[in-house]
Amino acid sequence: MSYIHSKNSSSPANLYYEDWGNGKPVVFIHGWPLSHEMWEYQLTELPKHGVRCIAYDRRGFGKSSKPWEGYDYDTLAGDLKAVLDELDLKEVTLVGFSMGGGEIARYFGLHGSERISKVVLISSILPYLLKTNNNPDGIDKEFFDKMADQIKENRADFLETFGKHFFGVSMVSHPVSQAYLQWNHTLASLGSAKATQDCAKSFSETDFREDIKKIDVPTLIIHGDSDKTVPIQSSSDQTARMLTSAKYIVYEGAPHGLYFTERKRLNEDLLSFVR
DSSP states (O other): OOEEEEOSSSSOEEEEEEEEOSSEEEEEEOOTTOOGGGGHHHHTTGGGGTEEEEEEOOTTSTTSOOOSSOOSHHHHHHHHHHHHHHTTOOSEEEEEETTHHHHHHHHHHHHTTTTEEEEEEESOOOSOOBOBTTBTTSBOHHHHHHHHHHHHHOHHHHHHHHHHHHTTOOSSOOOSOHHHHHHHHHHHHTSOHHHHHHHHHHHHHOOOHHHHTTOOSOEEEEEETTOSSSOGGGTHHHHHHHSTTSEEEEETTOOTTHHHHTHHHHHHHHHHHHO
């Protein structure tokens, strides 16, 4: 197995990664509370079209180290930098899903656009999820407090319910199979309890509005307008208004987990943008 040792923080970690294909490098950053394996249908398709795909597990999840600390975005952006530096990647397209959009924004805020040529934000939590006096379109803190309590009380039960909302499953809508839901639940269960709790706090309370101003490369924003996990009005609608030069594609009727439910369309959009 392949690992990168991240030394760019006060909390070192070994980051597991996969590196498939040849061509223009694309680094995939997974969402919470999953692992790099959520990108299966991108990692097995894009390399067929001359794209080099690198995907790593965020610290605390998948096969990466699970330290007690280090789940703030400064540290997580340092981990991303370690991946880019260790593999000496240049002219990279960064693809961040949900929480992964935060790593990208904070990377630009701390390290600039060196090594980066393009950015893709999918179902991203940017620019700032928490509702405050100067962020009236955010989500009430009570919602995140309740979520934190549920994770602490019964993480397995929370993850099962969360997974259904994630893919838009309801009494009348079944966009994914029960087997896929169970697999998704397994990926989420492999994350450490501490990382799951701390990362939820980080993505819900971190303000990326100043970081976004430093994104100075071509950017593609994709979000589903039926996303119940990260509502589009509180996230990508706001980001698109900040990044006026970005290309913004709204997937009508798509849930949060559109990397699977809309995988064929997403792969086409990614290939078109990368190439």
